[in-house]
Amino acid sequence: MIKIINLTKSFSNTNVINGLDLIINSGEITALVGQNGAGKSTLIRLISGLLKPDSGKIEFEKDSSIGVLLGGDVNLYGSLTAYEIIHYFGKLYGLDKQLIEERIDELDNILKFKWFINKRAHTFSRGMRQKIALAISILHDPNVLLLDEPSTGLDLEATNDVVDFIRFLKTKNKTILIATHNIFEISDLSDSIAFLNSGKIVNKIDTNEFFKNCETDKKSSLIVGSMKEEQ
Amino acid sequence: MRIIYTIFKKELLGIFRDKSILIVMLIPLLIFPVFNTGLKYLNKDNQDSINIAVTTDSAEAYNIFSQYIIVSQCFRINLINTDTPEEDLKKGILDCYLYINEGNYDFIHNSNSYNSISTTTKLGEDFQKYYNEFIKEMYTDVYQFNLKDETGKISNVSDSISNMFIPIFLVLIIFQSISSFSNDFFAGEKERKTLEMLLLSGTKKEYIYFGKMFALFTVSLFNIIFSGISLLATFAFEDNVHDLFGFFKNGSIITNISIMILSLWLLALIAVSLSSNVSIVSKGIKNSQFINEVVVVIPVSATVLNVLGYISAENTLITYIPIVNLVLCFNNAFKGFVRLNEVLITVLVSIIFVFLMGIFGIKYMKSERFLNSK
Numbered sequence: 014m015i016k017i018i019n020l021t022k023s024f025s026n027t028n029v030i031n032g033l034d035l036i037i038n039s040g041e042i043t044a045l046v047g048q049n050g051a052g053k054s055t056l057i058r059l060i061s062g063l064l065k066p067d068s069g070k071i072e073f074e075k076d077s078s079i080g081v082l083l084g085g086d087v088n089l090y091g092s093l094t095a096y097e098i099i100h101y102f103g104k105l106y107g108l109d110k111q112l113i114e115e116r117i118d119e120l121d122n123i124l125k126f127k128w129f130i131n132k133r134a135h136t137f138s139r140g141m142r143q144k145i146a147l148a149i150s151i152l153h154d155p156n157v158l159l160l161d162e163p164s165t166g167l168d169l170e171a172t173n174d175v176v177d178f179i180r181f182l183k184t185k186n187k188t189i190l191i192a193t194h195n196i197f198e199i200s201d202l203s204d205s206i207a208f209l210n211s212g213k214i215v216n217k218i219d220t221n222e223f224f225k226n227c228e229t230d231k232k233s234s235l236i237v238g239s240m241k242e243e244q
Numbered sequence: 245m246r247i248i249y250t251i252f253k254k255e256l257l258g259i260f261r262d263k264s265i266l267i268v269m270l271i272p273l274l275i276f277p278v279f280n281t282g283l284k285y286l287n288k289d290n291q292d293s294i295n296i297a298v299t300t301d302s303a304e305a306y307n308i309f310s311q312y313i314i315v316s317q318c319f320r321i322n323l324i325n326t327d328t329p330e331e332d333l334k335k336g337i338l339d340c341y342l343y344i345n346e347g348n349y350d351f352i353h354n355s356n357s358y359n360s361i362s363t364t365t366k367l368g369e370d371f372q373k374y375y376n377e378f379i380k381e382m383y384t385d386v387y388q389f390n391l392k393d394e395t396g397k398i399s400n401v402s403d404s405i406s407n408m409f410i411p412i413f414l415v416l417i418i419f420q421s422i423s424s425f426s427n428d429f430f431a432g433e434k435e436r437k438t439l440e441m442l443l444l445s446g447t448k449k450e451y452i453y454f455g456k457m458f459a460l461f462t463v464s465l466f467n468i469i470f471s472g473i474s475l476l477a478t479f480a481f482e483d484n485v486h487d488l489f490g491f492f493k494n495g496s497i498i499t500n501i502s503i504m505i506l507s508l509w510l511l512a513l514i515a516v517s518l519s520s521n522v523s524i525v526s527k528g529i530k531n532s533q534f535i536n537e538v539v540v541v542i543p544v545s546a547t548v549l550n551v552l553g554y555i556s557a558e559n560t561l562i563t564y565i566p567i568v569n570l571v572l573c574f575n576n577a578f579k580g581f582v583r584l585n586e587v588l589i590t591v592l593v594s595i596i597f598v599f600l601m602g603i604f605g606i607k608y609m610k611s612e613r614f615l616n617s618k
């Protein structure tokens with residue numbers, strides 16, 4: 014479980030996260046939904062430890078390890094091959110060579126990156142880079158995974174691979190927070206949806222309940238409508 | 245240590261795979277031999293030996309001067325016996341002649357002769373000094389006609405230009421290449437967001453710093469070794485060995501080249517620390533590049549001022565400024581003067597500087613400001 018209590022973060026006197034409270038249950042997938050500038054990426058960075066909060070607390074369960082995929086266009090070390098990059102991060106995670114090889118085989122079943130694993134990263138498309146970044150984020154088998162817009166900018170095939178990847182993680186009982194624009198992409202995967210607006214969680218609701226209410230609840234219909242428009 | 249080694253290895257692999265970086269590193273291998281050959285070609289007319297004659301009514305004076313000119317083997321001078329020096333000068337048989345009469349002398353050279361432009365003029369100046377100091381009173385006082393080493397030396401013009409420009413090139417190349425590496429290592433990674441991936445792997449910031457710095461230190465060492473090889477190829481096998489490679493003459497263990505390489509490497513370490521810290525503090529690679537370009541002006545200016553004679557190791561407190569001190573030390577070594585106290589100060593100052601820069605760099609990386617941008 015991740016427990017976020019009264020979290021605040023500001024940049025140059027602009028409050029980006031503004032007294033945010035959120036509980037992410039263990040083994041669940043929580044979708045973090047919000048418009049551009051709502052503070053999704055900042056929240057992911059705060060939970061990952063890349064940024065320090067101005068105030069508030071983020072509590073993890075004991076022995077939690079975190080894997081993170083940051084948003085935006087992923088860059089890799091262009092002069093290295095995907096194989097070398099994965100091994101590099103594997104070593105930084107403290108894994109031995111044999112274990113890294115095993116993880117590569119396991120992750121390739123879902124992400125299908127072995128066909129370009131010996132090519133240098135500067136030749137990769139965005140989708141290829143995203144696959145390697147996803148592989149790196151889960152290489153050390155973390156129990157908490159933070160994914161910031163994992164399918165943004167990807168083509169349909171790559172997006173499907175990413176969705177398959179999240180489905181695979183769900184079977185492994187990981188605690189996952191996915192920041193996304195596209196609520197429909199993960200509608201059958203996420204357990205709950207947290208709506209973020211102006212640095213605050215305005216609503217957290219069970220995914221099934223949310224979509225059931227969509228048909229009757231005018232407010233939810235509006236949200237879904239705006240999501241569709243954004244797509 | 246394992247993590248530091250992993251980062252170190254990855255950074256070196258990245259550098260040696262990058263063709264543009266390799267070209268920057270290999271530039272010193274080519275530039276100095278090409279530069280020196282070019283200068284020699286331009287000054288080839290000055291490389292001829294000098295034909296000189298001594299004419300005097302006094303047999304004693306003739307013996308003294310002719311003898312000393314002949315035994316001065318550090319330059320190529322042909323002593324020509326002639327009764328008609330003036331005509332021979334016009335015909336080009338002689339480059340110059342010394343006419344001594346009753347304690348006075350005239351040094352006559354043909355201004356149309358190629359050699360007259362530089363070498364014979366220097367010969368004349370040296371002779372004048374010698375004359376004023378030792379033999380104005382009487383010829384018989386036996387003093388060596390101490391011509392300066394460089395007088396009449398083959399390619400002395402190109403050597404003096406090399407002595408001026410090669411240190412500037414060396415400092416420029418080392419600072420430029422190192423700052424481009426360190427720009428990429430920190431600011432570049434920050435901009436591409438690969439540094440965030442690195443931090444998310446749980447790697448401690450000091451390990452990242454050390455791993456990258458050791459890689460930069462190693463690359464700078466390669467850079468300097470290439471420069472050393474290049475200088476060796478340029479100067480060591482000439483007829484007149486450059487002072488830098490004096491050990492070929494005297495077999496000394498503490499050589500100018502080793503001091504020069506040491507001071508140059510220390511200079512590179514300072515460059516690494518300085519430009520890395522600029523890169524750490526900068527928001528992006530362009531910002532970092534700009535500041536590092538400005539920083540390069542310091543050592544290059546110090547070198548220029550030194551070679552032009554405006555600052556020297558002996559006379560000012562400026563020598564305690566780390567970069568200036570190193571420039572002077574390396575430049576003096578290049579010119580053939582090695583002072584042990586200067587070297588010790590340089591080593592000490594460099595170590596302190598690199599240490600302080602390291603503390604600052606790691607502290608900044610650990611601070612909120614390092615990644616505190618949205």
